Amino acid sequence: MATVLFYLLSAVTLVATLLCITRKNPVHAVVFLVNALFALALLFFLLGAPLVAAWQVIIYAGAIMVLFLFVIMILELAPGQAMASASRRQLVPAVLLFLLLLVSAGLIIMRDPAGAVWVEGFYLSPRDFGQALFSRYGLAVEIVSFQLLFAAAGAWYLGRRRRVRQEEERR
């Protein structure tokens, strides 16, 4: 049962991602990506990470992707106008590379005996997760919180009123 679910969800993720990266309209792309992220969250849940799955939905799909949408809207990127489709010059090497890399990676993975190990059913309760997080990784938490502070400061700086005055001058 879980196995089938895994393959199903994987397929959804991959297809959604594929569609995401080939859209002209940025909003469409973001929506497809949200789709993929939801499927990914379910995968996480399947692999015994309920907390991570929840956070995937809340933070990634809920905050980060919303932020993307927000910026796309604020910039009023009209579809087809601001988004140039990939030129053939970039497409061909990209596809070729993709295939090459995929094949190489696939071969590497499949030939490794360690890849044949089956993952058992696993479930990590939030309690255990919290214990691990705050005992062994307390420093990392602090650092990441600093980083969020820096990011906030940086984002505020970049978005200061001065830029608005320039825009007004340009108009």
Next chain:
Amino acid sequence: MSRDLIFLIPLLPLAGALLNMLGGRFWPRRVTESLAVAAVAGATLAAALLWPLSGGEGTTVELFGWLRAGPLQVPMVLHFDRLAACMALMVTGVSTLIHVYGTGYLHRKEDAVRFFVLLNLFVFAMLTVVLADNLLLLLLGWEGVGFCSYALIGYWYREEENASAGRKAFLVTRCADVFLLAAILWLFQLTGTLSITAINAQAPLLAPGTVTLLALLLLVGASGKSAQLPFMTWLPDAMAGPTPVSALIHAATMVTAGVYLLCRIFPLISQSPTGMAAIAAVGTLTALYAATCALVQRDIKRLLAYSTMSQIGYMFLAVGAGTVTGAMFHLLTHAFFKALLFMAAGGIIHLAAGEMDLFKLGGLARRSPAVFWPLLAGVLCLAGIPLTGGFFSKDAILLASFARGNMFYQVLCLLGLLTALLTAMYSFRLIYLVGPARKGDIGEPHHLPSTMLWTLIPLAILGLAGGLLNLPGVWGGNEWLEGLLGPLITAGEPAHVFELLLGLIASLLSLAGWLWARWRYAGKPEPRPVGTAGTFFLKGWQADRAIETLLLGPFRAIARFWSAIVDERLLEGGVFLAARSCEGFGQQLRRLTTGRLGHYLTAMAFGLGAIMVWVLLQSI
């Protein structure tokens, strides 16, 4: 007098030069002049007082060791024998008179210190050549003489042509000096020593072919300094220097250094009949060549330069005919009257405020008799008028050449007689152009300093009376010089009849020259337009142009080839090519940094792909 004082002879002029060089800036001009004159006069005194030391085999004194390197032993050795003593006395004596003359000549001109330093240095170098017993030491003096000559010819170097004349003199003599150096090296290799006395002693032991080649090399080496064919082109241009320089260096001393060298190693070169014949031939041909050129010259100093060249040719002829006495006899008398002629010419030029064209000078007889009469005396000697010093010395040479017995030498004697005729012609031409007054004379006389006047007199006396040095027996003389230096005729005494006959012929030729000059120039001293033949002789048989085409042109072409094509294009081009290809490579690499993010990301992805493939291949 002690033999240890011989070194004073060259040292005093050197000391004078050094003192003036160091301090000439600080003390007044009088002191510089007096110091220079005193130095040379002291050397003259030393040479005179030390004369007895030169008798017999002469005196050799070693001063100190200069180079000692295994087989090469070059001590500073001075050899004071009769030959050296005669030459030294002449050099120092004439130099003293010319130094005094020079103080008047440079009156009111600046830069006197340099002049006197160089003159003293020159006398030192010349005395080194005269007194050296070691070939390397002689070479040192030889080069010193060459340098001083260059510096003094180009004394007024601020004018381009003067500097070029100095350079030309130096380079032409340098080309000849190479042969001299080759001869010295070869002699060292053959005999293991550079001592002149030792080499002369070993001379009979050398193979005939070797000796001939050595003689020829030495001939070429001597020809450079003595301005004989083919190294004679520098002497007429060397007249760009001040007149005292011309008088001292290019009349009496440096140009006779070649003759002196040949006399010094006479025991060596006399072993080779071919060599002697070559020397005689070079001398005679040069004499004839120079006399033809002198006949058409308009510049008074150039005329005297060609005349010098011609007379030195006679000296070479004497050496080639086997008589050192004859050569030295003519060398001494020539030094006297040629220096006199140059000094008088200097006075004439001074009086005419720098004018040197014969056809514009004139009226000397009335304007300045103090210059004219010594000039006349000198001209008489040069022309070989009977009973002057020049007559006896020239005659001695012709006699020696004739008496050699060989047909070759007799032909040379005839050519010598022809040259004597030409000599008389151009000498009297000088007098008739310069002496008589003419209409449109150059204005009032300039006043000549007294030192430029009274120094002419001793030389005139010496020139006229020079015959007494070696008065031949047929005239009732004691042949004094011959007693000192060796026999005049090496191949049997000719009958006195021949001597008298030759004397008569020579006298007639000189009188013929006088009469021609009188007919041509007296009363109508206008220059006739010069045709092509005239230009040919005027330009020294176009020797300068010949050298230009044969030597200098190809040399410049080769130099241009190597510098413009090989050096600039190939080598520099090669270097530039390397630099430019580096630069080009860098520019091409630069194209990778397009600044476009997509390109950078693609590159990174390709790198990642390469790593993946490699890992894959490793795991296979």
Next chain:
Amino acid sequence: MIVPMGHILIVSTTLFFMGLGCILARRNLIMILIGIEIMINAAGLVLVGASALWRQADGQVFVLLLMGVTAAEVAIALAMVVYLYGFKRNLDIDNFDGMRG
């Protein structure tokens, strides 16, 4: 017994390279950022799979930290996108070649 580890890896690898392809092929700045997001998520999948394989919490903790870092990064990146849009009026990365040379 869910699935062999190798399969998880293959899925995430495919996801990763799709993100890479998006970065290389698209010229719009927003799409490039989206590609980055995809790649980060692929990495997250690997981490969670590894955590399940080894039955430890570390992998999941790392995913959490990863999400925090990603959030910070996206905030600043999008702020810069807005800023750059103000200059050039479009988001074609070929316009931003000031590092050329």
